[in-house]
Amino acid sequence: MSSTSSRQINLKTQIEKLKRQDMFFWFVGLITLAFALLTLLSLIADMAMTGWPRISQSFFFSFPSRFPDKAGIYSAWVGSFCVVLVTSLMAIPLGIASGVYLEEYAKKNIWTKLIELNILNLAGIPSITYGLMALGFFVYRMHLGQSILTAGMTLGLLVLPIIIVTTREAIRTIPSHIREASYSLGATKWQTIHNHILPYSSGGIMTGVVIALSRAIGETAPLITVGALTFIAFLPSSPMDPYTVLPIQMFNWVSRPQEEFHINAAAAGLVLLTMTLFLNGTAIYIRYLFRKKYKW
Amino acid sequence: MVKKAEVVNLNFSYTDKRILNGVSLPIYENRITALIGPSGCGKTTLLRCFNRMHDLYGAIQYDGKINLFPDELNILSDEIDPIEVRMKIGMVFQKPNPFPKSIYENIAYGLRVRGVKKKSFIDEKIEDSLKKASLWNEVSDRLNSSATSLSGGQQQRLCIARALATEPDILLLDEPTSALDPISTAHIEELVTELKKSVTIVMVTHNLHQAARTADYTSFMYLGEMIEFGESSQIFTNPKEQKTENYITGRFG
Structure with a gap:
């Protein structure tokens, strides 16, 4: 006891x-x-x-100026928008298709392993390297100039690995018994991908896409080398036009000696931050929606 | 007795590892054939040869035949596309695996895969196969709600209905009740017995009572080999092989 x-x-x-x-x-x-x-x-x-x-309406709709209180971010946010649009058009289809190919079609051999390793490495390369590569390839070799198109494609390459990796991860979360159910009914590989794998993983894929785009919006370094100008007092009318983007505009204002420009930079930073937060919030919301929709 | 299919001297290897060794057995039309044996004996592997499921994963080798009657078509032959085989032979899995779509879309899928577009035909098939799977009364008023909202037993009957909608020659059941409670299990067993009127069934089971209760024929497998095949009444009461007797009396397994 x-x-x-x-x-x-x-x-x-x-x-x-x-x-x-x-x-x-x-x-x-x-x-x-x-x-x-x-x-x-x-x-x-x-x-x-x-x-x-x-922050005021005139700040959003004024071009840069040498008078700090008249300077605005009109050309910068429009430029950011156009560049990210090009980035989306390039990186989203390429990234998703590559992810699907690697996960579903590619034979598991040494070449696939090598490609996979390369993609993971690409995601970790300093972004300035992309800028230099783009300067050599898009600007000098393909003569695309220091344009919105060049900038968009540069950022597209930069975020491509993010989209590929998240696409693959999203696909991998689909249990194999769901695939087998589809195949057992006589579905082909493409039918299985198109009817099941892509729809069920679209939440994860879209989350990755949004996160990739929010990274592209904030990226500065690679665009310096492909000629994002800091003084653009007009709106672009074609993808071949010169441009500026929010982070570059901000960078320019910070490097000015006058205190008033620093205030402008902070305001532009606030706008940029809000955009990024909004995008990341959207990503979280999408993930939440799809988790609710698809249960195994 | 009419043969629906026969396995002839089948060897199967995965990554150079031999899993099935010279397996032969007949599958009789409109009868239930149960495959029993301890874990790892190759019964599920054999079942998945019938619809070439192994082809999805590569590094495999079939050697031998599974002939499908009346044409005596060897479904393991290289010239036959696995997709063609899966269109003829349906499967229900161990764990209920409905698509995260509506009940309606789950059953319609097999037809859609085959290019069927006519809605009236699909509607008719859905009602027909849900009735065959004895699920119609429970879900007829909510065909558009999500299949994942059904209970486990209902989900498994939905999977049976999904496989039946395309009128397969043979229905493969891979331990269809192992994830279910006793009441749902009884339901499925009853259903399977009813289904043999319209379809030939091959069923893997761990549950010997289930095999004895539902199967017309039983084959006992051990270490990748077919030890004994016969009518269930004979296998369970008067087995010819010592190994079979040891297994069904619970001396190993």
């Missing part, structure tokens, strides 16, 4: 000890998370407070 109760007491102290350990790691986790979040929040708050007074 007494030995049983003493064992129980022992167990209790043991559990209490383990629970204290739990508390400790909970606390450490909380601190690190708070540190990261607070740093980010204070940066955003600082930018928002500096930039907010500058």
Whole structure:
């Protein structure tokens, strides 16, 4: 009797000890998370407070100017929009098709492995490298000029690996018994892909696409080398026109000595950040919708 | 007794590993043939030869024949497209696997794959196969709701209806009740017994009672070989092989 109760007491102290350990790691986790979040929040708050007074309708619909209070981001956001449009047109079909090919059609051999490895590597290459490659290939070799088309395709190449990888991951989440159900009814590979695999993985694919585009919108480095100009006082009328984009405009304003331009930069940053947040929010929402729609 | 198919001296290898060794057995028309044996004996592998499911994964080799009557068509031959085989031979899987679509679309899929577009024909087939799968009364008023909202047993009957809608020559059942509760299992067994009037059935099962209750013929497999084939009444009461007797009396497995 007494030995049983003493064992129980022992167990209790043991559990209490383990629970204290739990508390400790909970606390450490909380601190690190708070540190990261607070740093980010204070940066955003600082930018928002500096930039907010500058946000007005005229800021959105004015071209850059040498007078800071007259300068706006009209050509920059229109340019960003056009460039991302070209990026989408190029990267979305190419990326999804490559992902589907690698996951469903490609034979699992050394060449496929090599291609897969390359794609993973491409996702990690510094973005300036894409810019230099584009300068050599799109601008000099293909004579596309320092245009919206060149910029869009450069960013398209940059985000292509993201779309390929997320497409493959989305496809891989479909259980094999769903595929087998389709094949067992006599469906061909394409019928299976078209009727089942693509629809069921479209949530994951779309999430990847949106995240890729939000990365493209914020990208600056590769566009410097392919000639995103900072002073564009007109709207582009064709894909071959010169352009500027939001992050480049922002970069330009920050490098000016006058304090007033820094306020403009903060305001442009606020706009850019809002766009990115909006896109990422959309991605999360899409994922939520599709999780609800498809249960296995 | 009319043969619907026969397996003739079938060897099957996956990545150079021999899994089936000289398997032969007849499949009789409008009868239920059960494949029993311990885990890893190759019964599911054999079943999946019937609709060339292995072809999806590559690195495989068939050697031997599965002839489909009346034409004596060897469905394992290289000249035969696996898709053609799967159009003739339907399958129901271990775990209910309805598509995350409506009940209607699940059953219509086999017909759509075959290019059927006429809605009245599809509607008729859907009612017909749901009735055959004894699911019609439960779902007739909600054909457009999601198939994944059904219970496990209903989902499995839906999968049976889906396979029946295209009028297969043979229906393969891969442990169709192993993921179901006893009541749903009884339901499916009853249904399968009823179904043999219109379709030939080959069924893999782990449940010996199920084989004894529902199957007309039973074949016992062990380590990739067919040990014994016969009428279920004979296999379960008076097996000829010692191994069969050991297995059905629970001495191993």
